[in-house]
Amino acid sequence: MEITELRPSLYLVRVGFGQLYLWRDADVVTVIDTGIDGSGPAIAEAVRGLGLAPSAIERIVITHGHEDHAGSAAEVRSWHGAPVHVHEADAAFVRGEVRRPDPVVTEFDAPLWEQISALGLAPTPPTTVDVLLHEGDELDFGGGATVLSIPGHTPGSIAVYLPGPKVLFTGDTIGTTPAGEVMLGVFNQDEDAQLESFHRMAALDVATACFGHGEPVVTDAGRAMREAAASHRKRRLV
Ligand SMILES: [Zn+2]
Numbered sequence: 001m002e003i004t005e006l007r008p009s010l011y012l013v014r015v016g017f018g019q020l021y022l023w024r025d026a027d028v029v030t031v032i033d034t035g036i037d038g039s040g041p042a043i044a045e046a047v048r049g050l051g052l053a054p055s056a057i058e059r060i061v062i063t064h065g066h067e068d069h070a071g072s073a074a075e076v077r078s079w080h081g082a083p084v085h086v087h088e089a090d091a092a093f094v095r096g097e098v099r100r101p102d103p104v105v106t107e108f109d110a111p112l113w114e115q116i117s118a119l120g121l122a123p124t125p126p127t128t129v130d131v132l133l134h135e136g137d138e139l140d141f142g143g144g145a146t147v148l149s150i151p152g153h154t155p156g157s158i159a160v161y162l163p164g165p166k167v168l169f170t171g172d173t174i175g176t177t178p179a180g181e182v183m184l185g186v187f188n189q190d191e192d193a194q195l196e197s198f199h200r201m202a203a204l205d206v207a208t209a210c211f212g213h214g215e216p217v218v219t220d221a222g223r224a225m226r227e228a229a230a231s232h233r234k235r236r237l238v
Contacts, residue, residue: 001042003049006218007208009142010167013046015039017121018068021169021210023142023162024050028058030141031076032160032169033069033212037122040075057082059131061139063171063212064157065093065100067124074127083130085139087149090156096126100154103187112186133158142167150201152194153185159201166207166222173197174225176214182221182228185212195232202229 002014003022011022015035020043023030029047034040044054060082062070073084073094086094093100105113135149143164150159153172160169172185173194188194202225209221217224 001045003046006210006216007165007167009165010208010210011046011050012210012216013042015042017119018213020069022046022050023167024052025141027052027056028141029056030139030145031057031060031082032210033063033171034060034072034076036068036071037075037125039072040079043072043076044079055080059139059141060084061133061158061160061169062086062090062094063159063169064154065090065124066154066172067100067121069171069212070094070124070127071122074125077127077130084127085131085133086129087147087156087158088132088134089149089151090154091129091132093154093156094124094127095129096124099123101189103189104191105187106191109186116187148200150194150197152190152192152197153188155189157197159197161204161206163205166205167210168201168204168206168208168221169210170201170212172212174201174209174228175211176217178214180215180217182209182217182224183214184228184232195229198225198232199229202226 020033092098137147139145142162206222
């Protein structure tokens with residue numbers, strides 16, 4: 001586990017596979033994504049690293065129903081019942097009612113998809129979903145957080161936007177390359193819808209963008225997203 005303060009109140013936590021974020025308001029914490037199954041101890045350690053007990057977790061917000069984001073939601077919820085928030089279109093995957101569909105693997109995605117598939121990530125342990133999210137919902141953290149429905153990566157993908165500190169959590173719709181370049185995320189259900197979602201987020205006033213994978217962009221992220229969205233060339237489907 002490695003924790004990095006990106007700006008006051010905002011922490012990036014790298015877990016065994018992938019990453020997640022903590023937002024701190026005084027003595028309570030919002031967890032944005034939960035990593036794969038088994039990331040609970042790392043999340044607890046990260047919260048303790050802020051000088052708080054894991055019981056300080058007030059809510060769990062899942063950006064989409066993939067196993068490297070929802071994988072430890074059940075475990076974190078089991079500690080003291082912190083409510084799990086998921087968009088209604090991905091809720092069935094997270095509840096374990098329906099297996100999430102495989103993405104449409106593009107030529108661009110194929111080599112990485114082979115590597116990831118070989119890892120055999122554990123499926124998401126089913127969790128109760130306490131709050132079904134929709135476009136425009138407001139969450140009480142970070143001075144007021146707005147839920148954006150941004151389908152494409154999955155049908156129920158969301159972004160969470162904090163207009164006060166100008167922070168955006170994008171889930172996997174946007175990411176960065178190892179070189180730090182902003183890019184459209186990989187392993188998607190519907191790239192046309194996703195590209196529209198990318199443009200929608202790029203139009204926001206964003207200082208700090210927190211991606212599901214890859215380094216966050218801490219300052220002037222709106223500009224970086226607009227440039228990436230403008231130069232994105234549609235990838236050819238296999
Ligand atoms: Zn994903």
